[in-house]
Amino acid sequence: MKDDIRQIKEALTIPEVLARYGHHPKGKATRGGQQLHYLCPFHEEKEASFTVDTDKGEGGLYKCFGCDKGGDVITLVAQLEGVETKEAIRLCREWAGITPAPQKATGTPTRPLEPHGSTQATSTTPAKDTAALYENLEELPAAALKYLEGRGISADTAALGGIRWISKAQAHAHGLPDSYGDRLALPLYLAGKVVQVQARGMWPIGAEDKPPAALNLPEEYGPMDGLAGHLEGRGPVVLCEAPIDALSVLEAFPGISAVAVGGGSGLQERAVTALAGRLVYLLPDHDTAGDGHRAKWKEALEGRATVRDITLPPGQDANDLLQEGKAALHALINKALASRRRELFETGRDYLEEFRRRPEPWPTGLPPVDTGLAGGLLPDHLYVLLGDTGSGKTA
8 A cells, every 4th residue: 555655646646637627826836846836625715825846755745824724635636526535545546546555365355445425336437437437428419509599509519518429339349228319418527527417308307208307327327426517616506406407597597607416315425525725606497396495505604614505496407497488587587696795895894894993903813923012903004914835824
């Protein structure tokens, strides 16, 4: 195990891992290019407080001076994926292309790792390669594009959501039942990688004499813990029940992130990790089931993300509203965003009012600093804080 860790740190750096998740350095590198600065992937911020020292230890070390997370490349993968260290090592080994060292035989057989959410003793690696299946799928045929157009989804939005086509021939080639053939393929992502696919038929949910409209790939392709739609690296996110609803939001409100939960109601741990630190707007269907989903999502995201509600007209989902016209759905989302802007304004106004009533001098709350400043900060003065890089100026 120690040899594996050493090899991982020699072959995989923290900047490489962050790039896999869509995070790139902000501003200029410091200390001769060996210190990089990022917006923290674990909490929302405007100034880059996440620092990577590429010259400290093999693979580098990271530290966020905003949320206090830090560690090496393996710790980073564990925190980003929401997994234990052993699973993080497996992922790092896979990404670095390292073959695990053979284990010494013992008198007790080793029990294989269990996949997230599983109660059976099976390997964490799905028996089937979901990403490879997805990459081999076809572009959308004219009939599929016409179907999506009828639901208000343009070809550009379909491409943004990564929608492809499963033909009967491809279903057979991958050992899938006939019922998977001639369907839309809606990918579910985690960390930019396709981890599951929903095969969506071009007929209504519950249509008579039809198989289920939505079929997830069989269990051997992996759990439904991804997010369908489009997720930018930062900014607000609209969370929907179904992929078609997430696509509807993207169609009506270009530039925003919109995703749907894999498996409908459940919000699994790795999906929660992908949304951690974000401003998440909940947009389930406006019905009894949707109310239940909203409650489950809030419970899963509590303490992990800033959550706000958007409520659709009774009995409708996002795609219903889109088909009435883009303007209606756009206005609904914009109203929610405007409410958040007012909330931030009021918070800022309260702070300025507190500042106006400040005592003179105004204590910093740090006794040694206040002693040196003869009691605290004074108006009409410029204070410059000096210190070595990494000494804690931000904190």
